[in-house]
Amino acid sequence: MTDLHLTHLGEHGSPVMLCHGLFGQGKNWTQIAKALADRHRVTLVDMPNHGRSGWTERLDYLEMADAVASAIDEPTALVGHSMGGKAAMLAALRHPEKVERLCVVDVSPVAYRSTDEFSRYIDGMLAIDLDGLGSRSEASEALAEAAPDPGVRGFLLQSLQRDGDGWRWLPNLEVLRRDLAVLRGFPETDAVYEGPVLWVAGADSGYVRDEFAPQMEARFPNVRRVTIKGAGHWVHSEQPQVFTEVLARFVDAG
Template sequence: MLLNILGPKNFFTRFSSSTKLLSVSVQRCWNSTASSAETVDLAYASYESTSDSENSSQPPLVILHGLLGSKNNWNSMSKAIHRTTGRKVISVDARNHGDSRHSPQHTYVHMAHDVMRLLKKLELSKVSLLGHSMGGRTAMVLSLLCSDLVASLIVVDISPAKTSPQIFSMATLFDAMTAVSIRPGIAMSKARKLADDQLKSFTPDINLRNFLITNLVQTNAGSFTWRVNIPALKDNFQNHISSFPSNLKGLQYCGPTLFVGGSLSDYIGKNDLPEIQEYFPLADLIFIEGAGHWVHSQKPEKFLEIVSKFLTEK
């Protein structure tokens, strides 16, 4: 397996000879939508094989993470999906996250256009999309705006039909992260411990705290900061992140679509399917027992089985 990790200034890497050139229809799609949102360069990691067993005839799978996540959260699962299906997997950092560019704008339309820009630069005419939470909504919006780009769609524990009440607690987390104060020049391990101690007063959930602390980074000067753009996320959260865009009603993506929810999560419900199918007529909805919102990390084996089966059959 070959893993390429690329920042926003270094998009081009080795691609197999089977990579399709940008089609006329995709170029037209880009031209017709690019002016509606200012895009930023995205960092990504590419998982691909040099062996003859690679399923190079199938479109790559592009993975889009959730709010306050990064491509690194999907490292193990990306490798597993590639190993199981043979598909190239491209895991992407959203704007204001990970190693991607920061921007004061953070809407699903902007994020969908960012991904379009990346696919255009990589000369990919068709991809499958997998998105979790915020990334799931980005994947949905991209599929609705530019269906010619999307061979199939997998949405993980998020819905266009409802918003979980839990999501509004994120505003508190933004404030908690902003309030963390760590003196410069100490070891990263100690800084993480200090950050965890300060976040305990805001959330007792150690798994959530560990997830947030993956965003803690040390600058060249030795100070500590968050790599996510908290001010932009906080400013855009209520109006642009917490709910699905209402102005996309009437649009449809009619390709193969799978929604995967956690049985313990309230981000998506069984009663959501009719409204989901208004946007995605071919959508199926599967729940993984015992999983909450982070389905892929809480039940990785079952998640891999379901996703790999869908990608193999569709």
């Protein structure tokens, strides 16, 4: 079982666990965690192969889900975005006794078609000569072609860390690149999670569509869908205030 790095905020109230998406780390959700921490005990997870958590030799959503579930000591409101959302869904399906309620952020329990976007990002990150890198601004310049959007590029560069006199990437980029097809997929399962589920979508994102609703409702019959305007795939960072309000109402009901 992969060792997960966990950060805890708040000392009172019911537990909430937040699982980030591809290329992220738990601290990306700090602002939202702080908004909940006055009335909840919030845990920020660094997912396997990301942040300060351990690396694995391959990507496997079932192992990822079990690693998340192993970090839960009591029925918890589990929140997951993108890759973290798929892991959270599977954690609820495989360990329903540990998940009091589930919030899935801009992802569906389906296999997505191949896209060049994420592979382009990883190729761009791997192409940077870390031994010859002088500054983070140099890294940003080197990554500009692969990630022209400044916001996306800044997000990716949050995982570039100083390592002594040099630099290193926190994500396990080689394995992520090799197993991108695994990340796009979703394991077959007949399991059903009966607890309350909030399904949050960005209005400008294609990850949650009407055509995916039957798959979601089959596994999560007690689901309610909310679409947030002015947001794409990174809903929580593009519309943080609205997202936090929506999420707070859901977890406060637990």
